[in-house]
Amino acid sequence: MTNLKPKQQEFIDAAIAEGYGGRNDLTRAEVNSICDATGLVYPRWLAKNPERRIGRGLYTVPELNGNSVATPKPKIADAPAPVAEENVDTQTGPIQGAVEQSVADATASLVLGMTGGERETLVPQTFAGYVKWGHYKDIKKIIQSRKCVNIFVTGLSGNGKTLMVEQVCAELKRECFRVNLTRQTDEDDLLGGFRLINGNTVWCDGPVTTAMKQGAVLLLDEVDLAGPSIMCLQSVLEGKGVFLKKIGQWVQPAPGFTILATANTKGRGDDTGKFSGTGILNEAFLERFPFTMEQPYATRATERKILAKAGCEDKDFADNLTKWAEVIRKTFYEGGVDDVISTRRLVNIVEAFDIFGEKKKALEICLSRFCDESKDTFMKLYTKVDEEANFVPEPETSESSVEGNKCPF
16 A cells, blocks of 8 residues: 555545545545545545455545554454355355345435435435524534444433434444334344344444444434333443344444534433333443533524524514523422423424414414413413513403304204
8 A cells, every 4th residue: 555546645635635634534524525526536546456445335444644654454244154054055156146236225225215315325415494502512522532322412402412413423424323212122223133134134233333334423312211121222332243143143333433422311201201211221321422412492592593594584573482491490490380492493483484474374374283271371471571572362242142143053
């Protein structure tokens, strides 16, 4: 790797110009990003060289750091051999090829399945309406460091926890494996299991195992909804890898593997009754998250920017909505009301207003999810915040009018 050809050197120079200087490796997603930004052809000399490949979708490029010695390959177990049904002879040529193709199809289907079949990469799509705030910069620094660090992000619903992680990964061109957890999520869902594909029983890596091998970001969404099966990730959280006991294989994380978990609680249960299904997470599990970030709702100034990007051209309406939400949240924290208005709910109201052009209707259809008491309280409170709001109730129909218009049937 000491003497680079002109085309190879051109790619190295382009990568350094794009901010990847000082690195020793690149992911497949980062290589694609460099090519997209510079118009260069994908460097097959990098992808096809076995000495360059140090992991699934990870290549050693010491030239970025001014070196010419390849980075030692991490001890990552080889891809598991496909396990065929007993009545299938996998040693014969045609059948062996069919089984190998089944494994490839299974691997591809994992990514395509997680993207709805629309993309072959799990790098999140950039959301044009996103406003960077809160812990965005901190999470970006941690993911950029490519250290195997676990982060627990907690906060009330609808304040942008998950979106923040996804947009950091979108900016950094990092693949993000988002796994939404429930009580039914088990070891097979997370680490992998045997699947029947094209008539063959083959082992398929789960999202956690695949993210480890690719050095990607693993997002455990709504982690406080998980059951005891989540404890199968203990060694993964320690950064030591995991032993896949069903196939007798040890898998270690590739450089860059990072775990983030989001939750509405801190894993110690819910006393408010708002987050049904959340449980108490094992203390040993929580202890393996060295960093915890508490995500509050955004400030009024930030929420005004969010509403503006959501399409709210009426600055007064946006200002009144954020003031209204701020008062409700303060009352909620003091125990004065049972419900709270989230940032997501404000965006919903703006979208409804854009469709119907009526403040009252926009508020009503977005507040109807609450009980009648909360809905009426919130509606009345808005009229006090917005002096121009005239939410006069419809006049009741008189008895005489009803009597004269009775249905004859």
